[in-house]
Amino acid sequence: LFTEQLKKMFHMFILFSLCWWSLTGMFGAETNKIQSVSVMEGDSVTLQTGVTKIQYDDDILWKFGAEKSLIFKISNEKRIFSTFDVTDERFRDRLKLDHQTGSLTLKNISSEHAGLYELEINGAKLTSKTFSVSVYAHLPTPNITRDYCSSSSSSSSYCSLVCSVVNVGHVTLSWYKGNSLLSSISVSDLSISLSLPLEVEYQEKNSYSCVLNNPISNQTQHLNITELCQPCPVSLSYTVMIFQLLIPSAAGSLLIVVSVVICCICRKCRKTGQFKKVFFRAIYTKPVYFVPQCKFFHVAVFPL
Numbered sequence: 001l002f003t004e005q006l007k008k009m010f011h012m013f014i015l016f017s018l019c020w021w022s023l024t025g026m027f028g029a030e031t032n033k034i035q036s037v038s039v040m041e042g043d044s045v046t047l048q049t050g051v052t053k054i055q056y057d058d059d060i061l062w063k064f065g066a067e068k069s070l071i072f073k074i075s076n077e078k079r080i081f082s083t084f085d086v087t088d089e090r091f092r093d094r095l096k097l098d099h100q101t102g103s104l105t106l107k108n109i110s111s112e113h114a115g116l117y118e119l120e121i122n123g124a125k126l127t128s129k130t131f132s133v134s135v136y137a138h139l140p141t142p143n144i145t146r147d148y149c150s151s152s153s154s155s156s157s158y159c160s161l162v163c164s165v166v167n168v169g170h171v172t173l174s175w176y177k178g179n180s181l182l183s184s185i186s187v188s189d190l191s192i193s194l195s196l197p198l199e200v201e202y203q204e205k206n207s208y209s210c211v212l213n214n215p216i217s218n219q220t221q222h223l224n225i226t227e228l229c230q231p232c233p234v235s236l237s238y239t240v241m242i243f244q245l246l247i248p249s250a251a252g253s254l255l256i257v258v259s260v261v262i263c264c265i266c267r268k269c270r271k272t273g274q275f276k277k278v279f280f281r282a283i284y285t286k287p288v289y290f291v292p293q294c295k296f297f298h299v300a301v302f303p304l
Contacts, residue, residue, distance in 0.1 A: 039135055040217065046103055047104045061120040068118060094113070119131075139219045142211070165212055
């Protein structure tokens with residue numbers, strides 16, 4: 001019985017040792033965990049190996065992309081330091097290696113340098129690391145404008161605004177009232193335009209701001225309600241429409257008045273039978289001469 005218990009304890013010890021060795025990398029390789037790195041376009045970034053000094057028999061390889069293209073190699077024993085480039089030469093004059101630690105620096109980085117970078121250290125044990133590098137463009141300042149100004153708006157006490165940006169990618173555009181988020185819109189595509197509407201009251205005293213941000217930076221534009229939200233002026237087209245309605249009415253009214261006056265004069269002529277000369281002047285008319293009797297009359301036009 002004692003022997004059986006001893007065997008079980010021995011088996012448990014072996015199992016525990018195997019688990020411990022696999023966790024601590026005692027089988028010759030450290031666990032590879034992807035590290036995320038974010039950098040602004042045009043800046044430099046250093047991918048750290050995590051070692052203070054390369055050992056004499058260490059070989060270091062840096063690879064890029066899903067194809068794992070070799071971009072840098074160090075053979076410390078043979079004192080060989082080699083730089084490679086991918087077919088499109090995107091890394092030309094942009095790579096710098098620390099010969100003491102093996103850390104890789106990317107200079108003047110751009111969006112084409114985003115992706116996976118893999119480090120391999122071959123020596124007493126195999127060490128590997130993977131870095132996921134994300135490159136973000138510099139953000140423009142959002143632009144706040146009046147969306148429209150119409151006296152026929154459904155709610156004349158509100159001012160309609162829109163915040164917009166152009167040629168952006170991997171960003172979020174948001175409206176804030178003080179420190180409270182009102183609305184937001186996000187996009188992961190490159191070179192796209194975004195706009196976000198907002199309605200505020202004309203006399204409102206709260207502070208509003210439009211914020212454009214990505215994981216490493218942001219740009220803010222504050223809203224000036226007094227400057228942007230002025231009462232809507234009467235539009236020229238509205239004024240023209242009013243005149244178009246009034247002019248025909250006025251002309252019709254004038255025509256009726258002239259007709260009534262002519263009828264009155266004709267009645268008077270019939271009663272007196274006298275020869276009268278009557279001159280009328282009206283808008284867009286000239287003097288008119290009427291012959292006696294008023295029963296039949298001829299119109300003579302005299303120049304002004």
